Amino acid sequence: MKISFEAPYKKKEIIQCKRCQRFGHSKNQCFRPYRCVKCGSAHPTTTCTKKPDTEATCANCDEKHPASYKGCKVYKQYRERILKLDSKSKGKPMPNNIETKNLDPHLSTKTNCTDNQNLTKTYSEAAKTKEQYTQQNIKNDLADFSDLMDIMFEKLQHSMVTMMEKIMDKMMDRMVKLVSSLVKK
Template sequence: MLGRLVSSVRVCPYYTARNAINQTQMLTQQKVMQMPKRHWAQVGHVIVTPPRVKVSLLEKVLHSTVMFVVWLAPVMWFLSQVKINRLQYSQKMEETLDTITEKLKHSSISPNEQPVPDIVFHDTMNKDLLSKWPRFKNVVPDILLHKTIDFAQHVKEILRMNIKIYQPYLSTNYTKIPSYSIADFKAVQQYFDKNHLPYHTFSIPNEKKLRVTIRGLPKDLNLNELFEKLRSAKIPVKRVHKMKVKSFALEQAPLILAILPYNKEGLNILRVRKILGHDVTLEPPIKKLRQCHRCQKWGHAQRYCHGQLKCVKCAGDHYSTTCSRDRNSSEPPTCANCGGNHTANYRECFYCPDSEEYRQNRVKRLKYKTETPRFPRQLVTWENVDTNLYKRITNIPKHAEAIPF
């Protein structure tokens, strides 16, 4: 047994060299043992065991350490890797099983589970999302009579019709007429339409619309299908259409604009989380500066305008689509607001709220408003119709009179 251990020690290159040196020394000191001659038919051979070499304890420890590093350490590393791979594989299998189980719950394979609806809602309304839209105001809108008409000539006739209005406000281009109720508001509208008076107004609370931009739907989405799915989910959508964008990224994932009534049922669209299996994001549309395409004035829409018809190119009394002028015409354009040599939609015009001159004058007017006291509004009656019709302050400074709106 000890001989086998010593022979195994000779596997190490260190011991092999040492044994060779010892054997050389022994051969030089004594005669080499002569091996007997053997016959060709003799079977087997004589095994000559070399003389044993004394090995110290330190050499044995060194040899064991080398053998552990060379042979046992790779084996242990290999076994550890196998264990790690088994753990990773088991984790992946558990995740795969969980995913398959979740899909089976929402699939039609299991008869006990209901299919996934086309419209998925959040449990509650997100107040942060709701705050991005303007608050609903249940107020009677004002009627703005265009300044070429003197409203004082029609007040007594309106009072004879038992229509209640508050004291109107005077400005450079408009006479703003607040009504007492929705019924009075509609009666004033009928009177102005009957007498062909130019004016514009805004939508009443029952007609206000909620506009919602939907992101995350595919490009090839059928709008009719989307409309029907929203209606089937009890969302009273009026119409949906794709918004025109110039960005290539938005063309691949288009923006869908949904228009709904601004009421409790219409606000349910803000609880939508998924549409036809797609995660969607809801946001209000970007607010743009409005210009009427009928009278070319700023701040209101054509839908509620009954003003005088004006062309955006030549300021004529016709629609812009029927105008004969174009970019190649020799005649310069004419602004319907200031009469300058530019179109009515020119952003640097004095009447455009985006122009620098308009902003400067608006700052002066706001400063003037803060310095003047406010008076409570009063109804126009037969007692004050001749003495205190308009709600205005005398001694208006010149810079306030020059402001168009």
């Protein structure tokens, strides 16, 4: 039996959130306030009333283009940061295809790796090397840690504001009841 392993395909595009228009995450993980891709204001793009003949305003850099413009200076800075991280992680070779030892001698074709080497490993040998690749992935994920912390902080801040508003409403209700009971006496 022949089994080949491939490295996961990396998307060549940079993800942009459709909610806050920032880069590196999607709207499913976003708790930031809405930013319009057309005018940069604090509302969802679907509710934008900007006329087509007026110039767009970027939500990221406030220049005269939509937030999805690939020439945006914020987009270019983010792309450069990602490319630097990729070049650091590419210092260690990771084969794209690993061939297992063939148990059936009649099926003896080999698959070439991208670096033109034929690597023959058993399944257990390939599974042992998974830990090394996982450590590389962890290093790449740490680069996005600051964005994740921003999201978590904003979610916490939103929760705290909501909680404080509810507490203030309850206190005001109690104050009104107390004052009205004192006025009646």
